[in-house]
């Protein structure tokens with residue numbers, strides 16, 4: 001079907017988003033045409049700003065508009081315990097439930113030899129240097145409860161074992177094979193209570 | 199349990215089909231290449247969400263079509279349960295009671311099926327994967343969580359093999375990750391092996407008497423499981439784990455040299471002995487067939503004893519492959535209790551009284567006449 005170029009470009013952009021197929025993209029594009037000018041402008045600005053102003057915290061790897069991020073800067077938080085997660089969305093899920101008062105470390109992935117992802121390809125080296133520089137007593141390994149997440153937790157645990165830092169794993173109550181970001185807050189806080197030593 | 203109704207849409211050479219079945223014997227008659235096996239296969243896919251003939255799901259969708267759909271209504275413990283499997287380029291969906299099941303292990307087991315086709319006659323003489331697949335499928339349908347663990351095992355195995363390749367090519371040096379994946383593999387391997395041992399025990403229990411009877415009491419069947427570690431079948435999971443740990447330790451250098459995992463349930467085998475002789479090596483073709491048939495017949499009772507209901511039996515083109523004596527042994531066993539589907543090009547080849555209560559279906563070029 002033929003669309004004027006500005007619309008077909010917009011449709012193309014929408015199809016780049018996850019979960020949006022060609023039909024939905026067309027629907028969204030035409031919806032935008034009927035939106036108020038101001039709303040469209042705000043929308044476009046938010047898109048650009050989110051991308052331009054957000055970076056990764058140089059300490060923990062979480063997404064932030066200031067470096068170090070607000071969590072790393074917060075002195076009321078317990079710096080002796082670090083929760084290691086795979087994704088910034090996991091930090092947000094943990095923060096929502098307001099049970100954890102330590103700090104975080106975001107790996108941005110999990111070790112997966114078949115995808116050519118080794119420990120250096122995710123944020124593991126940074127974690128190790130943090131353990132040297134900061135006074136950390138415990139790592140809570142909250143990687144995803146699937147094969148790769150589990151292996152990543154086991155790997156980190158082996159790596160820090162000689163240093164005497166305690167490691168524990170949260171896995172109870174989380175849907176097996178599911179992603180942390182889908183866990184509701186109740187299961188997450190149960191999971192945190194039931195963390196086990198590795 | 200039995201299948202009351204089956205509906206197909208764009209499945210192989212069936213564009214549209216809606217049929218109801220007899221709860222005893224259903225005989226599917228047709229010339230070659232008309233769709234008999236396709237119909238049997240559809241029932242199999244409804245049970246396992248995968249085909250017995252091909253791992254490529256795309257082949258099941260009618261040429262030039264986007265998707266294929268199989269719907270069935272089964273009865274089990276006096277309840278009617280709708281099942282649905284939908285296959286498309288986007289993947290497959292399986293619905294139980296109209297609710298989509300995201301985990302296969304929650305779907306499989308709703309409908310139990312035992313399929314016997316000419317290729318199953320090679321259970322004894324075929325390559326080891328034929329026998330591993332047999333164990334996995336049969337164990338999986340009486341214990342669906344087994345399928346979940348098997349899937350986990352295969353994922354770890356794949357990761358581990360990739361890592362071993364990288365170590366072999368010296369792309370990485372550090373062996374910490376290998377140790378992690380070895381531990382992970384051992385956990386899943388031990389669980390699979392422990393469950394296979396239990397299954398083997400059941401299989402022997404049900405197969406030996408059937409075999410004894412088909413061979414007129416002249417032959418004694420023995421089924422042995424050959425794992426890649428030396429461990430007794432009565433060992434518990436911890437014992438199995440420690441055996442794997444020792445063996446993996448011994449093999450580490452060799453595994454890196456070869457760049458692949460050398461032991462584990464994916465390399466195990468099962469061997470059949472008749473009167474103390476290995477049937478695979480020494481057995482006559484007839485003896486090999488008798489063993490294959492005994493195992494299949496035993497499965498029917500094994501499932502009944504474990505699940506509490508008889509499975510549905512699919513006999514694709516296989517009756518004509520058996521001599522009269524084995525034929526009647528089979529048909530006597532199922533008589534009056536197991537819903538059975540028999541396909542054949544020629545009904546004259548089947549002599550048995552059960553034929554009298556059978557319903558006939560004539561298949562021609564993707565259509566069925568009753």
Ligand SMILES: Nc1ncnc2c1ncn2[C@@H]1O[C@H](COP(=O)(O)OP(=O)(O)OP(=O)(O)O)[C@@H](O)[C@H]1O
Nearest residue numbers: 210211230231232233234235236257258259260261
């Ligand atoms: N994806 C598909 N789309 C359309 N037709 C298909 C598809 N796959 C297979 N067929 C057709 O289905 C037919 C084979 O059917 P089937 O294997 O059920 O035969 P059969 O009746 O069991 O024959 P035989 O007696 O030789 O075993 C062939 O004609 C084949 O071309």
Ligand SMILES: [Mg+2]
Nearest residue numbers: 234235236515
């Ligand atoms: Mg056929």
Ligand SMILES: [Zn+2]
Nearest residue numbers: 057060069072
């Ligand atoms: Zn930070």
